[in-house]
Amino acid sequence: MSEVGAEERLWNLVRGALATRSLAIAAELGVPDALSGGPQPVADLARESSADADALRRVLRALASEGVFIEHAPGVFGNTDASELLRAGSGWGEFAVLFGGVWLRTVAELDASGDPAFPRMYGTDFWSWLAQHPDDRARFDLAMGQGSEARIERLNAIAWRGDETIVDVGGGNGSLLAEFLKVQPGMRGIVFDLPETVRDESIFGDRLEFVGGSFFERVPTGDAYLLATILHDWDDETAASILRTIRAAAPPEARLVILDAVVPPGNEPFGPKWLDLLMLALLAGRERDEAQWRALLDAGGFKPVRFGERLIEARCRS
Numbered sequence: 001m002s003e004v005g006a007e008e009r010l011w012n013l014v015r016g017a018l019a020t021r022s023l024a025i026a027a028e029l030g031v032p033d034a035l036s037g038g039p040q041p042v043a044d045l046a047r048e049s050s051a052d053a054d055a056l057r058r059v060l061r062a063l064a065s066e067g068v069f070i071e072h073a074p075g076v077f078g079n080t081d082a083s084e085l086l087r088a089g090s091g092w093g094e095f096a097v098l099f100g101g102v103w104l105r106t107v108a109e110l111d112a113s114g115d116p117a118f119p120r121m122y123g124t125d126f127w128s129w130l131a132q133h134p135d136d137r138a139r140f141d142l143a144m145g146q147g148s149e150a151r152i153e154r155l156n157a158i159a160w161r162g163d164e165t166i167v168d169v170g171g172g173n174g175s176l177l178a179e180f181l182k183v184q185p186g187m188r189g190i191v192f193d194l195p196e197t198v199r200d201e202s203i204f205g206d207r208l209e210f211v212g213g214s215f216f217e218r219v220p221t222g223d224a225y226l227l228a229t230i231l232h233d234w235d236d237e238t239a240a241s242i243l244r245t246i247r248a249a250a251p252p253e254a255r256l257v258i259l260d261a262v263v264p265p266g267n268e269p270f271g272p273k274w275l276d277l278l279m280l281a282l283l284a285g286r287e288r289d290e291a292q293w294r295a296l297l298d299a300g301g302f303k304p305v306r307f308g309e310r311l312i313e314a315r316c317r318s
Helices: 008-012 016-028 042-049 055-065 092-099 102-107 117-123 124-134 134-144 149-157 175-182 236-249 272-281 289-302
Strands: 072-074 076-078 165-169 189-192 206-214 224-227 255-258 300-305 314-315
Touching: 008 016, 008 076, 016 055, 016 092, 016 102, 042 076, 055 149, 092 102, 092 134, 102 117, 102 272, 117 124, 117 272, 124 134, 124 236, 149 175, 149 255, 149 314, 175 189, 224 236, 255 289, 289 300, 289 314
Parallel strands: 165 189, 165 224, 189 206, 224 255
Antiparallel strands: 072 076, 255 314, 300 314
16 A cells, blocks of 8 residues: 555645535435435435535535445435445434534634633533533434444453443443343443433333433442543543542442543554544543543542553442
């Protein structure tokens, strides 16, 4: 494979916002779903979505050049494996709309002050804004469910006893824990999140329950506590406060499992290095390296047991 030249490398970076917005347009207009039955002329797609046919063709042509959609004949587009992932309800489609909508507008105001741009732009923090926008809250909860198969694989790699009650702190709509319990028939689960979290009540039952509340105030008692991409949303002081709330409720032998990135040293590509900038723009949160995780866990009353690329195990510190 040929080395990417300096100018091409810069071009691929500076045009990134165009790709982000184009993905959002396609997802917002429902193009991946419209093409699920096979290729269609762009004129038909535009008519169904009330878009301008020429503008839509140009958006889809650009995406097709990157393998998202394919132009079978002039003006006739079909799905690829990548665009199929953008269909509604997949999580990726919802991610695309968020990235190319409210997040893109926020990132456009990112600077090096260290202060998040979102409160400056919208007059409130991101979580309060979500509570005021139920459609975006539902979209966010679906987006957070994306990648659940990989997360379940990481959870299954842990040596569970098999009869624990696991509390998914900030567990959103409960989809991750519901799937995990399918392969752990002896375990029980509690999804703990804000009461307004959009969820499918049909997934809850004898072995899985939803408890509403704030993890700044209290969490339910359990044998294990799961934090799946939660702590990266918060600065160190606030994240430590969340951990202390868990530590206050946790039995001495309880286990803490964190599904978050551990940023490696060096210059190799690693997606969370970019996600770190989104956290900075939205929330003043951050992705952390191992040393930062160790310091955070210590401040929260836990001691680390194991570090993986996207998995951290810890125990209560005595």
